[in-house]
Amino acid sequence: MLAKKVPLLQNVLLRVSRTASHLARQKYDVIVVGGGHAGTEAAAAAARVGAETLLVTQKIHTIGALSCNPSLGGVGKGQLVKEVDALDGLCGRAGDWAGIHFSILNRSKGPAVWGPRAQLDRQRYRHFIQSELLSTPRLTVLEGSVEELLVTETNPEEPGRHRVTGIRLANGSHLVSASSVVLTTGTFLSGSLFMGQTTSPGGRIGDAPSSAGLSHTLRERLGLRVGRLRTGTPPRILKDSVDLSLAQLHAPDKQPTPFSFLNTHTRCKPEEQLPCYLTYTTPGVERVVKESLHLNCHIQQDTKGPRYCPSIESRVLRFPGRSHQVWLEPEGLTSDLLYPQGLSMTMPPDTQLRLLREIPPLHRAEIHTPGYGVQYDFVCPTQLSPALQVKNTQGLFLAGQINGTTGYEEAAAQGLWAGVNAGRSALSMPPVSLSRTESYIGVLIDDLVGRGVTEPYRMFTSRAEFRTSLRPDNADLRLTLKGFEEVGCVSSSRYQEAVRVRDSLQDALTALQSLALSSSSWKKMLGNIGISETKSSSLNGMDLLQYNNVSFEMLASVFPECLSPYMEFSQRLKIEAVYRPHCDLQRKEMERIRREESLSLPQDLDYLSLPVSLSEEVREILDRVRPSTLGAATRLQGITPAAIVHLLNYVRQTGQKEKRAHRNQLGQKEKREREEEPCARNVSLPQ
Template identity: 80%
Template structure:
């Protein structure tokens, strides 16, 4: 692990060694463009697979920088971090090293949708990522800006397919050749920064955008459809200027849960964690926003911003009269700054200060760095294959915000898989895809390449139809073995995952072998309210499905069978609880596939559908009004889980309608019979 004292020296050696390596070799297997979350994961993954890899980034000292919020994970996003780690990626271990506030979100619901999350120390995170890249064999890092891609004309035998052969750096110099290239340009592709009515080129404050030639190559030479998206960041607030007693403190979990399957604990001790604080916007905030909209050119642009992490201006305009949450999050152990999550804004700096001070806890706040907006080009991701290779260009892979996503976790997940496939392409190995039935990464990629995006894509658990089996706790069982097969997982991690897999299988076999009568259960486990079983017999797995039953309790009754598996007590409990749900979930999906041609009634009031469907899904269905269930599944924004809910609703509504129709028919027949009897009784 790099220490703070050694970091400057190591960084210098890092730069010198990597530049010398570049001068010695101008031919690589894989070139990765961009040193953000997607780029670092792509470069490290490609090198692990065995490819000679070059990472090109504008500034080496910003590799691993947390450009926006100082946090990792969350609901849906935490699943991605665990899966990246299961595939031997970097960000999970980096989060464990840099975390200063660990918590599991969504605990009120089941473990399948828990969201592992951590506030991060920006400096520690960057140091860890840079030290990992420095120690990665076959990986060279070069500081520079890519001017354009080298592309061959389509092969006559394969019309319509270009092939990438390398890159050309800005400022001249010899071309650098490679068999495959991964573009992870983030917000830098033709990026523009906005603050008030001021606009300047850039992908991040203090950093220039990528070369215009790169965007031009994608648009004109390769004929790719390019769109425009926007995002933003809040101002950074001086910690000493905040009135914390006027905000609600939120402590971290007393026992931090690490992201990485290779870690049993986090670097940060429980007593060293820092709290976050919650406060709310006021009517004064809305007043400032409305009075200054004419000074805010970013919010008036046509480009789409993130729906689920909008600016405060967008929130005020969309939800007038509401109070909005603002989380005050620490930026590091020694940092004197706070990150106000929920206050992304692009108004002039003096207006930002006015707005901030309308919040009671921030009434004396001082701004260290103003917030700003970013607009950038992205490639419509339906032009990619499930391997993240551009369909029309062999050897060219895209990952991260260039594919229309938002968030560190989504970018890192794409980067890792693009790096794996770029390396396999360069080494003449078959490309591989992840199914949405086996991972959230598969869900993410499938959503992008099959549905595309009209706004920045963010991962949610509701997007996965198999979420009861795609849990954070079992990502290693689902992916580590596959990662070892494709070459991106080390033998050390593979052996650890196999040990866990075999131990869990043995433990579950032992639980299934335990067969107790209901009477015996009540006698041995008097604190558990055991219900009658149709067979009168309960297995250990069935007993673990009871809410108040823990593996520890069961092991205390049967130590000779279960005591050796105490290490996996929580995982076994979760496996037992979700077993029937997983079986039911799979049957529902199979039913959906068979009923794809089922007609949807055209008089459905979609806006009044059950609460199991989000407002976004209802609005899409109401606007498009699909004719069949199959056509509903192909609508952008309609998740597989939403299709399941829609299917069940239509089936129930159809049954009710049939029952009502039969009742009406019965009533008509009864009235007709009464009329016939009355007519028969009349004098003839």
């Protein structure tokens, strides 16, 4: 069942302050600036830790808005959603409430890289987030704009070290004090909107950018290195103008899989889910892009955009002659709009319409809202600690796109962790951190603060070297207990459920391991399950579950008294059994990397031709820098530990092949010499 019903918004609006004069207090433990995915998770997390928290947002009715795509999760991103939920965050439960099309991506591969994903109803999602925030104890929401940060030097004799003391609100002299401030400005920090040759200030269409004073404080007063990034969004299309019969229908999973560990099902019933549709670009699309480049000032900028979610203009210029996927996604159960995923564009509106109509299902398309580009400031994240606190400014935390990331899920994960640490700092508790060995959130933060970004960062499973351990199914066991016992951001009810699950799974694993029989005995009970006839040693239940055609239900049917009590965990037990040997091997691989740091890398190595196990991004970085040793490669910005594993294996395998080839050459040479020796002995030498 769903864990909680959404209260009506009119019943919780008492938690809202429309103006600063209506605030019940003028000092808070934590102030969160921004009501997007990072800001909402940060505010809720700080309040859960026990801090009196104020969330300041330009418009209360846009809190929790899905500014771009109407979806949540995916490969790598879905893991982040599961971890945010395991730490009692909001987005997983909101996704279950608002989802209208659930699917598990990458299902043809192992469960460790499955990507839980859902299309969302925009209105439902926004209402859920607002209802949760406005009914959260110790959390107040203020509609307003922040003019500047209030900071002071911690020690006049130590210049460059600051402490945040609060904020100054725009359009007046209202000051609000706080021990910690979390900035989650998204694309609003000095944001500019681009459409064709038109440029205007803004972080989202219809919304003004954040105050120039805020950016000035970061740059000039605090001396932070600030860069510039860009992103974009597609036009929204009227559904009735699209001929969906010309596109490929993609149905959702028959049984929706919830994001939240507290939910056994989603709000949307299986039969109520909506399909998505797939189509492709045509040569006509490429022609329109190239003909309109002179009218598109956004694409002419050298500001870095997202590599893994580029505009259609960038795709055409980078991959000429190719056909590109376009997903037509519903925006809600009652919405009359479609979202064309893959068609982010910034050309003039009339040109956008021309381009759309070059795609067969869209040959009569009508645009509701044109696409546009956004450029915005970000703070180089290497200036942050693992707690996401600015190193030279006590009490100032950053989360979301201000740190150079892209995507709702990356923003939510950072927001939760920044909110946790901001709350703990305000309450005089030590900071907490997550290791990359225990969570994708740890991987995300470690990549940001340790390596920085040169383009908008997006999470992938390939970035996590321990991904067989960091699976979507076990995020609660990895994080919920720690979230309650060490961090303080998890409710007691969720903690008790996690303890129940942990104990039940441990009992089930013990029961499976106690079922030790010979291979012949197992075959008599289960039939032909693929066990080798020559296998003489005994096998236990965990060993049996590693076979593809053996399920927990099969074992429970043979040993009902022992295993039937654990049927609710059948899939989790199957996954645990399959991955246990892989996890052990993975830990050994990482130990091997630490031992091999001094390994020399061939200077003539053709990195661009390395196997596809290394991403194109990684190969480009290695080819440009050409590190001398494996240890030097590990310290390159953008090189993940997972990539290092693949590089080490490739270099070792190539070296072994070269050694074998060299030995073969020597062997052939020695053979020729031996064949020539008898001839030499038969020659008569002069006396």
